[in-house]
Amino acid sequence: MGELYSLLKSKLNTVQVEGETLYVAEGDTLLNDEQLQIYAEVREQENKAREAAKKADAAGFGTVRLEEAPRGLIASTRNGKIVRWKPGAVLGYRVARATFAGSDAHYQLVVDSMHAATAEWEQSCGVNFEHLSALDDRAGTALEGALFVVREFDAAGKFIASSFFPSDPVDRRRVLIDPSYYTTSFDKVGVLRHELGHVLGFRHEHIRNEAPPVCPNEPLWDTKVLTSYDPTSVMHYFCGGVGTNALKISPLDRKGAQQVYGPPLAAAALVDTAA
């Protein structure tokens, strides 16, 4: 048996369908053991061809480019359908000032980072965030009319920040900021770009089969692969030598996000005006 087959057999998530164990490849493809062997053989041949093309390029006698689909991102699904915010929804949020342990500097850092991160998603696809700053000084952590609340939460370092998916219950619409956020080596705006990716319904990129085996694994059920594997995705952890601390929105992220939310609304407005 090939090395890739053994690796995939040990790493892929499995499901039981009518008593048969099936391997989940590329997020939504179910393979039995025999099919997995064939799949692994094909993938190994593709990898060899890609390596040969690179060698030809390096030797200067060819610019062979294997076709690669320019796509990226994994969407969260329910019953096979992608769950997203309604078109035209304003994703209004409040930053609960009182939760920031009395530090106005930390509150301001989160406010500024949220502004930058939301602006970048708005420039990437058709979503509209709004900071409802008038609600920031309200007591408690309730939504107070916002779609979600951003607040400090001491998770004892179990996460830097945490968020939610569109399909989550209303009472779970919160972005939690652990105090480790203030000292993390990750880009602080990048951390929020990543968390807002979840808020828009996107799953981790590094859970894909193509990611390095050392990357954290998660079940791929209830997901839809929108694009080919993108190690530079904002949704990819820094693991296995890929991903970055910057957590930037990649070109493939934009393409994948636009499959779900369409082009940036500002761009659409320009088109409407021109029409």
Next chain:
Amino acid sequence: MNGSGPAPTFARFALGRLAWLAERLRKPDVTEWLNSQPKVNVDGTTMWVVGGDQLIDEDEAKLSYARSNGLVDEQTVSRLQAEYRPDNPDVIAIDAD
């Protein structure tokens, strides 16, 4: 169980429909697994940390365990997902293709 609120999660709905599975998930292997996983208490509710930055409640953690360990088949989950009607007017489901 945790996770009560104005809008029940899919996991709560599913375990409510699959009494045999809910019963199975009360066995010690599940309890031990739940106890071994990282968790935090948010506003009085225990939430399990999955994937490094996502929080799920006890129902969801149990259903995840069931799916990971083949205690429920995916066809049953899909059927229940089709029946599930979340009270969430802010979101829509669109075709994946």
